[in-house]
Amino acid sequence: xxxxxxxxxxxxxxxxxxxxxxxxxxxxxxxxxxxxxxxxxxxxxxxxxxxxxxxxxxxxxxxxxxxxxxxxxxxxxxxxxxxxxxxxxxxxxxxxxxxxxxxxxxxxxxxxxxxxxxxxxxxxxxxxxxxxxxxxxxxxxxxxxxxxxxxxxxxxxxxxxxxxxxxxxxxxxxxxxxxxxxxxxxxxxxxxxxxxxxxxxxxxxxxxxxxxxxxxxxxxxxxxxxxxxxxxxxxxxxxxxxxxxxxxxxxxxxxxxxxxxxxxxxxxxxxxxxxxxxxxxxxxxxxxxxxxxxxxxxxxxxxxxxxxxxxxxxxxxxxxxxxxxxxxxxxxxxxxxxxxxxxxxxxxxxxxxxxxxxxxxxxxxxxxxxxxxxxxxxxxxxxxxxxxxxxxxxxx
Numbered sequence: 001x002x003x004x005x006x007x008x009x010x011x012x013x014x015x016x017x018x019x020x021x022x023x024x025x026x027x028x029x030x031x032x033x034x035x036x037x038x039x040x041x042x043x044x045x046x047x048x049x050x051x052x053x054x055x056x057x058x059x060x061x062x063x064x065x066x067x068x069x070x071x072x073x074x075x076x077x078x079x080x081x082x083x084x085x086x087x088x089x090x091x092x093x094x095x096x097x098x099x100x101x102x103x104x105x106x107x108x109x110x111x112x113x114x115x116x117x118x119x120x121x122x123x124x125x126x127x128x129x130x131x132x133x134x135x136x137x138x139x140x141x142x143x144x145x146x147x148x149x150x151x152x153x154x155x156x157x158x159x160x161x162x163x164x165x166x167x168x169x170x171x172x173x174x175x176x177x178x179x180x181x182x183x184x185x186x187x188x189x190x191x192x193x194x195x196x197x198x199x200x201x202x203x204x205x206x207x208x209x210x211x212x213x214x215x216x217x218x219x220x221x222x223x224x225x226x227x228x229x230x231x232x233x234x235x236x237x238x239x240x241x242x243x244x245x246x247x248x249x250x251x252x253x254x255x256x257x258x259x260x261x262x263x264x265x266x267x268x269x270x271x272x273x274x275x276x277x278x279x280x281x282x283x284x285x286x287x288x289x290x291x292x293x294x295x296x297x298x299x300x301x302x303x304x305x306x307x308x309x310x311x312x313x314x315x316x317x318x319x320x321x322x323x324x325x326x327x328x329x330x331x332x333x334x335x336x337x338x339x340x341x342x343x344x345x346x347x348x349x350x351x352x353x354x355x356x357x358x359x360x361x362x363x364x365x366x367x368x369x370x371x372x373x374x375x376x377x378x379x380x381x382x383x384x385x386x387x388x389x390x391x392x393x394x395x396x
Contacts, residue, residue, distance in 0.1 A: 008054070055072050057070055081126055081135075092106075155171070188218060213341060239258060319352055345372075
């Protein structure tokens with residue numbers, strides 16, 4: 001597998017590469033409008049990028065009067081691998097340099113099987129995508145994992161729902177197996193980056209991206225950049241106390257939001273309601289399937305089941321209370337709700353909105369959209385590709 005050796009030589013070249021990634025092919029003249037460079041200096045930097053092979057000429061641009069400018073674009077053979085590891089499934093995608101998904105696979109998988117088993121599956125999925133002819137090899141890979149990550153080293157740190165992963169050298173191990181540079185981050189940070197690049201947060205500099213799945217986390221974007229905190233654990237909102245003296249949580253504390261409303265908590269509450277005879281709809285599904293998931297609760301709610309609707313509203317209220325505190329503290333321009341539990345849809349969203357708008361000050365919420373993410377399961381893999389491209393499109 002090949003390895004991308006060229007990197008931008010300076011911040012001007014890095015800026016040009018990211019403009020071409022985010023905006024697609026562009027003329028020299030239009031790029032010149034977006035960077036603070038003289039025409040001669042711009043020409044020098046573009047020519048140097050052409051020499052590296054990171055960009056290529058792409059025909060003549062539309063005339064703006066005078067001699068027509070040439071379009072340039074990122075090299076069409078560049079390939080990034082995006083990997084989004086969840087608690088119960090893994091998504092793997094191949095993108096081009098503009099982060100367009102060329103191929104995407106999803107498979108069920110239990111993160112508790114440990115890093116060796118999980119990465120065997122990831123590498124198998126990557127090999128399947130490569131075998132289709134989408135990529136000879138990868139120029140870089142971004143990996144998302146469902147737990148805190150010490151970002152500079154690419155190492156998970158004490159992840160509550162990932163036994164066996166603490167301190168595992170994810171970046172180093174996968175870089176050797178894939179033969180390319182690898183960057184690792186928390187999965188919700190990558191969801192935020194995906195929605196920022198191609199989803200609902202495209203034009204927003206300061207926003208929160210809350211992922212409600214098996215666990216609950218929050219990506220924090222400040223001035224267009226992900227805020228990871230001093231040790232990589234910023235946004236771990238699933239372990240904010242939502243119910244004083246409440247249920248025990250996997251982290252060792254009591255009453256955490258995640259213990260009361262997440263995919264796992266919702267499934268447990270739904271099973272209990274079915275067994276106690278509170279919902280004929282959930283009981284029928286439990287008898288048929290042997291268990292219940294958030295998908296079953298969503299289906300029961302869609303059928304008008306009052307118990308399922310109550311479970312969703314109660315979870316949305318608790319989540320909204322926590323988000324209201326975040327909104328008062330951070331004053332974001334947007335709140336994005338994503339993750340597997342968003343199959344619960346607008347009942348969940350309405351409950352969250354009600355709490356946030358009720359509890360946070362009008363100055364913070366007067367123009368605050370709280371919306372579902374646009375990209376669904378592809379947000380994480382697009383964010384992963386964005387993560388590695390940010391690294392490779394920065395000066396070495």
